[in-house]
Amino acid sequence: MPEVQLSAATASQSPLASPAQTMIDVQEVTRRYGQTLAADRVSFQVATGEIVGFLGPNGAGKSTVLKMISTWLPPTTGTVAVAGHDVQRQSLAVRRTLGYLPEHNAMYETMRVDRFLRFMGEIRSMSGGYLASRIEWVVDKCTLADVMRKRVNQCSKGYRQRIGLAAALLHDPKVILLDEPTHGLDPLQVVAFRDFIQELRPGRAILFSSHILAEVMAICERLLIINHGKLLADATVAELRAEAERDDCTLEQAVLKIVTREQRA
Amino acid sequence: MNVSNALTPMQMIGGICVIARRELAAYFDSSIAYVYTIAFVVLANSIFMNEFFLTGTVDMTGFFDMLPLLLVVFLPAVTMRLWAEERKSRTIELLLTLPIRPSQAVIGKFLSALGLFALFLIGSLPIVIMLMSLGSPDLGLIASGYFGAVLFGAMFLAFGMFLSALSGDQIVAFVSSAILGFALVLTGDGRVVAVLDGLFPALSVGTILYEHVSVMPHYDAFVRGVVQLSSLVYFGMFTVLFLWLNAIVLERNRV
Numbered sequence: 468m469p470e471v472q473l474s475a476a477t478a479s480q481s482p483l484a485s486p487a488q489t490m491i492d493v494q495e496v497t498r499r500y501g502q503t504l505a506a507d508r509v510s511f512q513v514a515t516g517e518i519v520g521f522l523g524p525n526g527a528g529k530s531t532v533l534k535m536i537s538t539w540l541p542p543t544t545g546t547v548a549v550a551g552h553d554v555q556r557q558s559l560a561v562r563r564t565l566g567y568l569p570e571h572n573a574m575y576e577t578m579r580v581d582r583f584l585r586f587m588g589e590i591r592s593m594s595g596g597y598l599a600s601r602i603e604w605v606v607d608k609c610t611l612a613d614v615m616r617k618r619v620n621q622c623s624k625g626y627r628q629r630i631g632l633a634a635a636l637l638h639d640p641k642v643i644l645l646d647e648p649t650h651g652l653d654p655l656q657v658v659a660f661r662d663f664i665q666e667l668r669p670g671r672a673i674l675f676s677s678h679i680l681a682e683v684m685a686i687c688e689r690l691l692i693i694n695h696g697k698l699l700a701d702a703t704v705a706e707l708r709a710e711a712e713r714d715d716c717t718l719e720q721a722v723l724k725i726v727t728r729e730q731r732a
Numbered sequence: 733m734n735v736s737n738a739l740t741p742m743q744m745i746g747g748i749c750v751i752a753r754r755e756l757a758a759y760f761d762s763s764i765a766y767v768y769t770i771a772f773v774v775l776a777n778s779i780f781m782n783e784f785f786l787t788g789t790v791d792m793t794g795f796f797d798m799l800p801l802l803l804v805v806f807l808p809a810v811t812m813r814l815w816a817e818e819r820k821s822r823t824i825e826l827l828l829t830l831p832i833r834p835s836q837a838v839i840g841k842f843l844s845a846l847g848l849f850a851l852f853l854i855g856s857l858p859i860v861i862m863l864m865s866l867g868s869p870d871l872g873l874i875a876s877g878y879f880g881a882v883l884f885g886a887m888f889l890a891f892g893m894f895l896s897a898l899s900g901d902q903i904v905a906f907v908s909s910a911i912l913g914f915a916l917v918l919t920g921d922g923r924v925v926a927v928l929d930g931l932f933p934a935l936s937v938g939t940i941l942y943e944h945v946s947v948m949p950h951y952d953a954f955v956r957g958v959v960q961l962s963s964l965v966y967f968g969m970f971t972v973l974f975l976w977l978n979a980i981v982l983e984r985n986r987v
């Protein structure tokens with residue numbers, strides 16, 4: 468259990484969600500790398516229609532948790548389910564449901580952008596008119612038309628991030644995991660990304676990580692705060708604001724308090 | 733939401749083909765394919781022509797005899813990048829969180845490497861045409877030689893790719909595959925066998941290695957035109973074994 472639970476607010480309280488619509492279900496998950504505890508009994512749910520921000524300093528364990536949801540890392544203990552499918556026993560079903568933008572947004576550097584997107588579609592058994600229309604949609608939404616015939620390694624950082632996002636959304640996934648999606652985007656692109664994510668919200672569960680509070684606050688209404696592998700808070704932005712007002716401090720200070728309270732404990 | 737966790741045979745084959753195509757394109761995109769093929773064809777053909785003019789016989793045995801020593805260097809250069817590059821550039825996480833099984837990725841990559849190797853061999857076909865225009869070579873013997881070369885290459889590609897997955901570094905993958913390759917080829921050389929036998933006369937290590945481990949007795953059989961079951965089993969077994977180990981390494985080594 469998180470040591471500081473600002474509220475019991477979870478998916479079940481959202482008007483859009485019912486327990487049946489829980490798309491990401493992380494239960495008491497622990498992950499060890501040798502002696503290091505990268506995730507320590509982390510539990511949370513994300514439901515359809517929710518955009519949840521995963522906030523924490525670098526090395527807090529955000530990526531580790533996302534990697535476990537993505538099926539890339541097996542949890543040491545605990546269970547993770549995506550759309551009701553266990554990540555270890557039904558990993559193929561999980562990977563079909565997920566759209567995942569991994570940390571560092573690694574892509575095949577020497578591939579042309581159009582071929583990379585086509586590859587990402589074909590490997591998901593998409594073809595013909597459907598694949599063409601989906602590529603057209605992501606290219607339009609991520610404004611990639613200008614770089615389609617360029618190689619990935621010839622694209623700027625902002626474009627690369629959008630190519631990664633396009634690849635993650637190509638198959639119209641119902642669960643979207645984005646690891647530091649705004650990394651490398653300029654302020655204008657961040658605004659565009661924010662609007663786009665809001666547009667994607669209906670019918671989808673979106674979990675994204677960031678270490679920038681302002682960014683998380685701008686995009687989502689619920690956030691998970693993690694540090695040293697422990698989930699410290701699972702709260703709505705409104706609750707965090709109320710807490711800040713009560714303590715007469717800024718939001719940043721309120722978040723910092725949660726993190727340092729844990730360190731003192 | 734009900735999404736299938738199964739993989740139909742069509743999806744299995746489809747995934748393999750998509751990966752094989754991407755990998756083969758990557759060889760050409762990065763010019764590796766052009767450089768390696770040209771270097772291999774020039775070297776192989778010129779070494780053969782030198783011997784051809786000396787012996788003056790209308791036969792390709794000389795080509796197939798020197799082929800293993802060339803492949804020991806060229807094939808690790810083909811396979812070293814297959815997994816090490818994916819690990820280094822972290823695309824392995826992207827690839828293995830797609831709805832495919834690791835075995836599909838392994839077979840797809842293996843087929844792409846085999847495709848590039850086939851291009852090497854196609855580059856030697858002018859020799860066949862030249863021999864046919866000069867006389868009447870034994871085409872059955874040549875076909876058997878090529879068949880042996882393909883099996884030899886498949887096995888070397890399989891363990892080279894496995895070592896690439898194991899090491900995660902291209903140079904280490906190249907060097908370890910080349911050393912293993914040399915060991916498998918040199919244990920088939922009469923002089924090496926004699927030296928090893930001389931070192932441990934009671935154990936006759938050289939003979940044991942020659943008979944049970946070395947690739948050369950099996951390859952040489954094909955070059956001499958003998959297609960024997962034991963050699964087919966040898967090549968098939970080791971190729972499949974290394975591909976299988978490769979898939980296991982991918983399942984286990986996730987960081």
